[in-house]
Amino acid sequence: MYKIGAIILAAGVSKRMGKPKLLLPFNELPLIYYPVSLAVQNELKPIVLVTGQYMNDLENTLGQFNKQVTFAYNDKTDTGISSSLKIGINTVKSHVDAVLVFLGDQPFVPTEVVHKIIQEYHISQHKGIRIIRPRYGGQEGHPILFDSCLFHEFQLLQGDIGGKEIIKANKKYVKLIDFPNKVWGTDIDTPEEYDALIKGV
Numbered sequence: 604m605y606k607i608g609a610i611i612l613a614a615g616v617s618k619r620m621g622k623p624k625l626l627l628p629f630n631e632l633p634l635i636y637y638p639v640s641l642a643v644q645n646e647l648k649p650i651v652l653v654t655g656q657y658m659n660d661l662e663n664t665l666g667q668f669n670k671q672v673t674f675a676y677n678d679k680t681d682t683g684i685s686s687s688l689k690i691g692i693n694t695v696k697s698h699v700d701a702v703l704v705f706l707g708d709q710p711f712v713p714t715e716v717v718h719k720i721i722q723e724y725h726i727s728q729h730k731g732i733r734i735i736r737p738r739y740g741g742q743e744g745h746p747i748l749f750d751s752c753l754f755h756e757f758q759l760l761q762g763d764i765g766g767k768e769i770i771k772a773n774k775k776y777v778k779l780i781d782f783p784n785k786v787w788g789t790d791i792d793t794p795e796e797y798d799a800l801i802k803g804v
Contacts, residue, residue, distance in 0.1 A: 605728075607721060607748070608699040609642040610691030611635075612684065613707035614655035614677040623657045624791060625707045626664060629800060633664050634791060637710040638746075643671050645717045647703060651694045653687040655680040683763030692757045702754075703746040704766060708791045710800075712746065716787065719780050720748050733776040734769070740785030 613625055613635055625635035635652075642650045650672045654661050658676050665672060675694050679686040688704070695702050701724060703717065720735050727735070733750040736743055747766060756769045770777060791797050 605700040605725065606698065607647055607724070608695040608702045609647040609650045609705060609746075610688070610695065610702055611638050611642065611650065611652045611705045611707055612687050612691070613657075613661060614653050614680045614687045615684075615707070623660065624797065626657065626660055627791075627797060629710050634710055635661060635665065635707050638705040638707055638712065639665055639668055639672060641712060641714060641717060642703070642705065643668060644714055645721070647717075649673055649695055649698055651675050651691050652707075653677050653691045655687075683761075684765045685757075685760035685762055688757050688760060688765060692754050696751065696754050699751060701748050701750045703748050705746040706790055709745060709789065710791070711787045711789055713787065716780075716782060717746065720746065723778055723780060724748055724750075727778055731776055732778045733773055735778045735780065736770070737788070738779045738781050739788035740783060741781075742785060742788055743779065744788035 626633050639652065652661065652672050653675045655677050658674060662669070662674055673694060675690050677687050677690050703720065716737050720737065723735050733753055735748040738744065749766065753769055753773065756772070760768065791800055
């Protein structure tokens with residue numbers, strides 16, 4: 604059995620929202636609850652939540668998951684998402700064969716997506732597939748699985764660039780899995796998007 608871990612990106616300062624968005628409620632639970640519970644339900648290990656200035660608030664909010672989740676503090680959030688990815692990869696790299704990278708502000712991703720990604724990883728190993736990514740209604744999204752053979756490439760990332768460069772450099776080793784429901788890939792960045800989420804728009 605392959606060992607698959609999770610990195611959940613939760614270090615953003617929520618500039619566009621104007622307040623810590625991952626603590627905002629949706630169906631009486633904070634937004635960050637959804638990706639964390641998804642990783643826990645799918646028994647991904649280890650689960651690393653990369654946080655920034657709201658680390659204490661997130662730890663308190665996610666108290667029920669403290670035994671399953673490792674909180675990793677990023678003191679360089681101003682340098683962009685690449686710093687969070689490096690911290691996440693460095694935390695899991697000696698423990699896993701692959702990792703799923705989740706965004707902290709996506710409440711609609713169902714367990715079906717994670718199941719299919721993991722299943723595809725097991726099936727595709729002999730085909731040389733290194734990256735598995737969901738596509739929601741034609742739009743590429745998260746969580747994204749990266750094989751451990753790519754972990755060293757994360758160390759080369761700079762600034763506010765995520766895994767896109769790694770995906771681009773390894774596009775012939777990428778497997779996309781299509782899901783028809785575009786809503787599953789929704790992320791929440793602005794007050795308008797949050798209002799639409801609450802109103803069920």
